Amino acid sequence: xxxxxxxxxxxxxxxxxxxxxxxHKPVSDVPDSLCRPDDGNADTQMRQKFERMCRAxxxxxxxxxxxxxxxxxxEDAWTRDGGGGxxxxxxxGGNVFEKAGCSLSVVYGSMPAEALASAxxxxxxxxxxxxxxxxxxxxxxxxxxxxxxxxxMAPTMHFNYRYFETDGGVWWFGGGTDITPAYLxxxxxxxxxxxxxxxxxKHDPDFYRKFKQWAxxxxxxxxxxxxxxxxxxxxxxxxxxxxxxxxxxxxxxxxAVVDAYVPIVAKRKDMEFTDEQKRWQQLxxxxxxxxxxxxxxxxIFGLKTGGRIESxxxxxxxxxRFEYDHHPVAGTPEAKIxxxxxKPRTWV
Amino acid sequence: xxxxxxxxxxxxxxxxxxxxxxxHKPVSDVPDSLCRPDDGNADTQMRQKFERMCRAxxxxxxxxxxxxxxxxxxEDAWTRDGGGGxxxxxxxGGNVFEKAGCSLSVVYGSMPAEALASAxxxxxxxxxxxxxxxxxxxxxxxxxxxxxxxxxMAPTMHFNYRYFETDGGVWWFGGGTDITPAYLxxxxxxxxxxxxxxxxxKHDPDFYRKFKQWAxxxxxxxxxxxxxxxxxxxxxxxxxxxxxxxxxxxxxxxxAVVDAYVPIVAKRKDMEFTDEQKRWQQLxxxxxxxxxxxxxxxxIFGLKTGGRIESxxxxxxxxxRFEYDHHPVAGTPEAKIxxxxxKPRTWV
Numbered sequence: 001x002x003x004x005x006x007x008x009x010x011x012x013x014x015x016x017x018x019x020x021x022x023x024h025k026p027v028s029d030v031p032d033s034l035c036r037p038d039d040g041n042a043d044t045q046m047r048q049k050f051e052r053m054c055r056a057x058x059x060x061x062x063x064x065x066x067x068x069x070x071x072x073x074x075e076d077a078w079t080r081d082g083g084g085g086x087x088x089x090x091x092x093g094g095n096v097f098e099k100a101g102c103s104l105s106v107v108y109g110s111m112p113a114e115a116l117a118s119a120x121x122x123x124x125x126x127x128x129x130x131x132x133x134x135x136x137x138x139x140x141x142x143x144x145x146x147x148x149x150x151x152x153m154a155p156t157m158h159f160n161y162r163y164f165e166t167d168g169g170v171w172w173f174g175g176g177t178d179i180t181p182a183y184l185x186x187x188x189x190x191x192x193x194x195x196x197x198x199x200x201x202k203h204d205p206d207f208y209r210k211f212k213q214w215a216x217x218x219x220x221x222x223x224x225x226x227x228x229x230x231x232x233x234x235x236x237x238x239x240x241x242x243x244x245x246x247x248x249x250x251x252x253x254x255x256a257v258v259d260a261y262v263p264i265v266a267k268r269k270d271m272e273f274t275d276e277q278k279r280w281q282q283l284x285x286x287x288x289x290x291x292x293x294x295x296x297x298x299x300i301f302g303l304k305t306g307g308r309i310e311s312x313x314x315x316x317x318x319x320x321r322f323e324y325d326h327h328p329v330a331g332t333p334e335a336k337i338x339x340x341x342x343k344p345r346t347w348v
Numbered sequence: 349x350x351x352x353x354x355x356x357x358x359x360x361x362x363x364x365x366x367x368x369x370x371x372h373k374p375v376s377d378v379p380d381s382l383c384r385p386d387d388g389n390a391d392t393q394m395r396q397k398f399e400r401m402c403r404a405x406x407x408x409x410x411x412x413x414x415x416x417x418x419x420x421x422x423e424d425a426w427t428r429d430g431g432g433g434x435x436x437x438x439x440x441g442g443n444v445f446e447k448a449g450c451s452l453s454v455v456y457g458s459m460p461a462e463a464l465a466s467a468x469x470x471x472x473x474x475x476x477x478x479x480x481x482x483x484x485x486x487x488x489x490x491x492x493x494x495x496x497x498x499x500x501m502a503p504t505m506h507f508n509y510r511y512f513e514t515d516g517g518v519w520w521f522g523g524g525t526d527i528t529p530a531y532l533x534x535x536x537x538x539x540x541x542x543x544x545x546x547x548x549x550k551h552d553p554d555f556y557r558k559f560k561q562w563a564x565x566x567x568x569x570x571x572x573x574x575x576x577x578x579x580x581x582x583x584x585x586x587x588x589x590x591x592x593x594x595x596x597x598x599x600x601x602x603x604a605v606v607d608a609y610v611p612i613v614a615k616r617k618d619m620e621f622t623d624e625q626k627r628w629q630q631l632x633x634x635x636x637x638x639x640x641x642x643x644x645x646x647x648i649f650g651l652k653t654g655g656r657i658e659s660x661x662x663x664x665x666x667x668x669r670f671e672y673d674h675h676p677v678a679g680t681p682e683a684k685i686x687x688x689x690x691k692p693r694t695w696v
Contacts, residue, residue: 074672076673090672090673092671092672099670099672101672223651223657223660224657282667286664289637289641289668289670290641290661293637293638293641293642294641294642294651303571303642309571309572310672310673312571313638313670314672316634316670317670318669318670318671319630319667319668319669320637320667320668320670321666321667321668322447322637322661322664322665322666322668323440323666324422324438324440324447324449324658324662325424325438325658
């Protein structure tokens with residue numbers, strides 16, 4: 001494991017992945033694939049396939065968000081020296097959304113064995129056979145998104161689906177979708193979790209129970225002993241069955257985002273709310289920032305590998321509050337949802 | 349070095365220092381000393397002496413801030429199992445300050461040798477003679493403060509002065525005061541840096557040059573290649589001369605806070621400003637949060653040692669903004685100060 005302060009060399013603006021933070025070239029015409037052209041052969045076909053899946057999901061999800069918001073996403077695409085690139089879409093100052101981002105990235109890099117280990121949940125296995133100090137060339141492709149609505153009754157949603165492959169042929173999938181309301185509407189949580197349970201159940205009767213628990217553990221703000229939100233599903237290092245099966249599962253998870261989330265936003269976006277309720281939402285968004293900057297594996301991985309900073313940090317909410325020693329008053333809706341953050345519940 | 353996610357065990361709420369996040373007991377009467385009673389002997393006299401200095405400085409600085417604000421600090425004091433405790437003062441929703449905090453803490457704990465190493469700048473030296481995996485009992489006392497004014501023309505100020513001692517008799521001092529304006533007033537920077545240069549020059553002709561540069565390097569937001577603010581002084585691991593001399597230097601630095609900072613606030617607090625200027629201030633406060641949660645050694649140390657979370661995170665500004673891909677327009681005051689963040693300047 002490496003410390004976060006050790007991962008980036010400020011003087012040279014170089015990350016241990018050998019890529020610089022300044023190595024992103026904006027492009028106006030996005031190439032059909034951001035993968036290297038020789039990644040289409042039998043051994044590496046999952047690379048292009050996963051990218052195609054992510055791009056289709058990005059189009060579908062952004063179209064649904066644009067429709068409900070009435071505002072268009074801004075798009076920034078870039079390529080990188082050495083292969084790879086990305087497409088970031090951000091909708092800021094929308095009618096429904098304060099800030100919504102959805103970003104595709106394709107990364108070719110190399111990491112010290114220790115960094116590879118810390119990039120995954122059970123990382124030791126992934127770096128097996130690699131000597132300490134040795135660099136491991138890798139490929140990574142992922143689609144990441146965070147949507148922060150204006151209305152405090154409408155929850156924030158995050159998802160990420162990703163595929164990793166080292167040049168040594170070790171591969172795994174990771175991902176998940178999770179929801180972060182400021183106020184609890186049990187029917188919304190049943191809908192959200194129920195949608196993902198249905199997707200999970202089609203693939204493995206154990207997936208939902210396992211990945212729901214994983215989300216509750218992963219999205220824990222450890223220094224506060226409370227979760228960021230009300231969970232969903234989360235998995236990492238998944239390679240215990242044929243890649244094709246996990247690819248199908250990931251695809252269906254990504255495609256379930258619209259059904260799981262947009263009906264909830266539609267139901268909550270025009271509800272009345274007070275300044276006090278907006279303030280509570282912003283306080284919870286402060287906690288969102290605490291989680292993302294201190295614990296989130298994707299954020300840390302992005303900083304470690306010289307990712308495009310604006311794309312990594314698009315996840316941060318537009319407005320937040322940090323108040324000293326804030327505690328909701330017992331018996332209020334704020335206290336009710338705080339109980340759920342302190343002790344994760346079962347929704348379906 | 350240890351990773352940040354490894355430092356806290358969420359299940360037990362125990363930190364590697366052997367102290368729990370829940371081990372703080374509020375007290376209404378603050379004892380005369382938060383040090384263990386047997387810390388007054390010849391070997392450990394600096395412990396109580398440094399605490400007394402911090403408490404006097406806390407009183408002096410808070411009184412000056414209360415006077416200019418017209419509002420009182422709230423005080424929370426606590427003790428901890430196994431010795432130590434703290435006094436946190438926070439002024440929120442003031443007339444001049446959005447949020448101002450000043451916190452004393454006295455910590456007895458033990459850290460894995462690796463954590464001790466990562467708690468300091470040139471940590472390897474401090475853990476010398478300690479086998480990997482071995483725990484090192486330590487004492488730490490420090491006074492920490494961040495003041496965030498409302499008016500975007502008035503800068504944020506941070507200082508921290510601390511003393512560390514391991515039970516093996518290794519000791520060192522650390523600290524610094526730095527300033528974070530959203531708008532550049534060169535005369536203010538000359539006043540602030542000039543005040544600290546004067547204090548430094550009394551002790552060592554090389555101190556200001558060295559510690560000014562150290563601040564410019566330390567307060568770097570590495571993933572952005574820009575500093576958090578416009579620096580000041582910063583030092584760590586200082587033990588190259590008699591403890592008494594460094595104690596005197598630290599005392600004078602802490603006592604210079606009011607002279608260095610309050611006249612600037614007095615001059616700027618009632619200036620007119622626009623919504624756009626407030627927004628820029630909040631954007632810079634978003635960067636402040638990025639630095640503190642990703643890089644700040646005091647914050648990381650606090651999380652590692654099971655510190656009182658509300659005291660550690662009182663440094664975060666009350667309101668912040670995070671905007672995607674924001675760049676100030678060339679030629680504006682925002683662009684002018686951004687140039688200083690990108691390329692630290694000499695002020696005196």
